[in-house]
Amino acid sequence: xxxxxxxxxxxxxxxxxxxxxxxxxxxxxxxxxxxxxxxxxxxxxxxxxxxxxxxxxxxxxxxxxxxxxxxxxxxxxxxxxxxxxxxxxxxxxxxxx
Amino acid sequence: xxxxxxxxxxxxxxxxxxxxxxxxxxxxxxxxxxxxxxxxxxxxxxxxxxxxxxxxxxxxxxxxxxxxxxxxxxxxxxxxxxxxxxxxxxxxxxxxxxxxxxxxxxxxxxxxxxxxxxxxxxxxxxxxxxxxxxxxxxxxxxxxxxxxxxxxxxxxxxxxxxxxxxxxxxxxxxxxxxxxxxxxxxxxxxxxxxxxxxxxxxxxxxxxxxxxxxxxxxxxxxxxxxxxxxxxxxxxxxxxxxxxxxxxxxxxxxxxxxxxxxxxxxxxxxxxxxxxxxxxxxxxxxxxxxxxxxxxxxxxxxxxxxxxxxxxxxxxxxxxxxxxxxxxxxxxxxxxxxxxxxxxxxxxxxxxxxxxxxxxxxxxxxxxxxxxxxxxxxxxxxxxxxxxxxxxxxxxxxxxxxxxxxxxxxxxxxxxxxxxxxxxxxxxxxxxxxxxxxxxxxxxxxxxxxxxxxxxxxxxxxxxxxxxxxxxxxxxxxxxxxxxxxxxx
Numbered sequence: 001x002x003x004x005x006x007x008x009x010x011x012x013x014x015x016x017x018x019x020x021x022x023x024x025x026x027x028x029x030x031x032x033x034x035x036x037x038x039x040x041x042x043x044x045x046x047x048x049x050x051x052x053x054x055x056x057x058x059x060x061x062x063x064x065x066x067x068x069x070x071x072x073x074x075x076x077x078x079x080x081x082x083x084x085x086x087x088x089x090x091x092x093x094x095x096x097x
Numbered sequence: 098x099x100x101x102x103x104x105x106x107x108x109x110x111x112x113x114x115x116x117x118x119x120x121x122x123x124x125x126x127x128x129x130x131x132x133x134x135x136x137x138x139x140x141x142x143x144x145x146x147x148x149x150x151x152x153x154x155x156x157x158x159x160x161x162x163x164x165x166x167x168x169x170x171x172x173x174x175x176x177x178x179x180x181x182x183x184x185x186x187x188x189x190x191x192x193x194x195x196x197x198x199x200x201x202x203x204x205x206x207x208x209x210x211x212x213x214x215x216x217x218x219x220x221x222x223x224x225x226x227x228x229x230x231x232x233x234x235x236x237x238x239x240x241x242x243x244x245x246x247x248x249x250x251x252x253x254x255x256x257x258x259x260x261x262x263x264x265x266x267x268x269x270x271x272x273x274x275x276x277x278x279x280x281x282x283x284x285x286x287x288x289x290x291x292x293x294x295x296x297x298x299x300x301x302x303x304x305x306x307x308x309x310x311x312x313x314x315x316x317x318x319x320x321x322x323x324x325x326x327x328x329x330x331x332x333x334x335x336x337x338x339x340x341x342x343x344x345x346x347x348x349x350x351x352x353x354x355x356x357x358x359x360x361x362x363x364x365x366x367x368x369x370x371x372x373x374x375x376x377x378x379x380x381x382x383x384x385x386x387x388x389x390x391x392x393x394x395x396x397x398x399x400x401x402x403x404x405x406x407x408x409x410x411x412x413x414x415x416x417x418x419x420x421x422x423x424x425x426x427x428x429x430x431x432x433x434x435x436x437x438x439x440x441x442x443x444x445x446x447x448x449x450x451x452x453x454x455x456x457x458x459x460x461x462x463x464x465x466x467x468x469x470x471x472x473x474x475x476x477x478x479x480x481x482x483x484x485x486x487x488x489x490x491x492x493x494x495x496x497x498x499x500x501x502x503x504x505x506x507x508x509x510x511x512x513x514x515x516x517x518x519x520x521x522x523x524x525x526x527x528x529x530x531x532x533x534x535x536x537x538x539x540x541x542x543x544x545x546x547x548x549x550x551x552x553x554x555x556x557x558x559x560x561x562x563x564x565x566x567x568x569x570x571x572x573x574x575x576x577x578x579x580x581x582x583x584x585x586x
Contacts, residue, residue: 017445050476054532062333080430
């Protein structure tokens with residue numbers, strides 16, 4: 001059974017810009033992959049519990065001691081644009097005029 | 098002719114200790130090999146010859162003082178370019194991290210570096226470790242030293258090719274669905290994926306966090322055991338790293354397989370497995386039996402669903418992990434009129450086709466209305482696979498299958514068919530879902546002269562028994578695994 005995917009919706013959720021050609025190709029390819037992936041539904045019965053991690057660990061703590069952290073400059077050095085220890089981005093809100 | 102860089106780590110370590118050569122001479126040998134061959138192989142993205150020579154010289158001075166030496170000291174190492182190296186560019190094979198210079202070291206590298214490892218460079222790989230052929234690198238494919246027209250496997254193809262051709266004595270890769278074992282198989286070297294959590298993932302740039310493991314490429318099983326011993330253990334920077342004691346993996350490695358219970362996975366010799374692969378692996382099993390192993394037939398009944406589960410779980414985790422590439426804190430930025438447009442454009446231009454495909458797949462599988470049918474069901478299959486392993490390891494110490502259904506295939510052969518490419522990992526994926534250790538050992542050549550790998554799997558934290566079986570097979574077969582490219586050089 002072919003899987004119908006709303007590519008525009010998924011690309012919006014994923015924050016990825018796709019060309020029309022990419023969308024067309026991806027729609028076809030994802031349908032094939034998902035048809036294969038849907039096989040998981042054949043065996044996963046209600047009484048089977050899900051596994052998130054193969055070797056789960058709970059309450060992992062370390063000693064509550066402070067350690068040196070990265071200097072600001074080292075942490076910022078890879079940013080495309082920064083100034084005064086702040087990441088700079090294009091405006092995110094309308095400015096009042 | 099054999100150069101220093103063609104020997105194994107344990108052979109070289111002994112020579113260093115005995116003063117038969119210097120670490121500088123060894124580093125020079127690996128560097129010369131890269132300069133001679135990497136124009137054709139393309140294994141390295143960022144070679145670091147200056148770093149290597151400086152480190153090697155420092156080690157020679159240290160050794161001259163009579164100080165004790167670790168098994169990795171002075172030996173040339175390559176790192177897959179998804180492991181962070183402070184001050185050395187780390188790209189993940191992606192355009193989006195083309196100029197990223199990490200401010201910190203991965204723990205695996207920290208531990209090897211602390212032992213005196215000599216870094217010769219960062220290796221090419223599929224973008225964000227997503228692929229089985231190394232063709233998804235933004236910097237071009239890697240060529241298999243056994244046949245330059247074929248792929249070395251992936252995603253850690255550069256590390257596999259570097260070790261196969263002597264540009265490094267050993268290398269690290271990462272294995273999320275087979276990305277160490279499959280390229281090791283296709284390139285004629287030993288590839289180890291340890292138990293999930295055995296080696297810290299700190300500094301392994303995340304693809305799928307519940308599946309990712311650091312792994313090794315070596316030219317002997319003993320070398321894999323040596324590297325694991327240095328890297329394994331708890332790291333407070335990775336909450337999923339395991340605190341279990343780290344045994345001496347090398348001690349007892351030559352104890353043989355007398356009485357060892359070996360289970361052959363019957364379903365792993367069916368449709369899609371090349372005859373040459375099946376024949377070599379079966380011959381390897383016969384050798385284990387001849388050496389005294391008790392060989393029987395094993396089964397992982399839900400393994401046929403592993404691929405489906407993997408291609409929901411891994412992309413789901415990837416879509417979440419890769420959300421961090423937003424053009425703000427590091428990596429590429431493509432400007433837009435506002436922050437949201439900037440983000441869409443950055444990710445649209447910065448990611449390659451396979452990464453976008455997996456982000457889309459994962460986003461879809463996690464989206465409202467589909468989560469339960471896809472991701473939720475896949476997690477249940479994971480439980481079934483864990484149960485399969487538990488049952489199999491009640492009867493057997495190790496399980497055997499081919500590592501990959503095929504030997505190296507031509508560059509371009511599967512590039513446009515994602516599903517065909519994904520089927521490469523059909524035998525390696527279950528170990529990642531189950532978190533169990535597995536190793537690929539060369540077991541012969543097919544009729545085209547290309548290497549075949551035999552995969553051994555053990556229960557969680559039982560690497561030692563797996564090494565024993567692998568070492569026995571390796572020693573019994575005594576294969577000459579020098580690719581033709583080296584004979585021509």
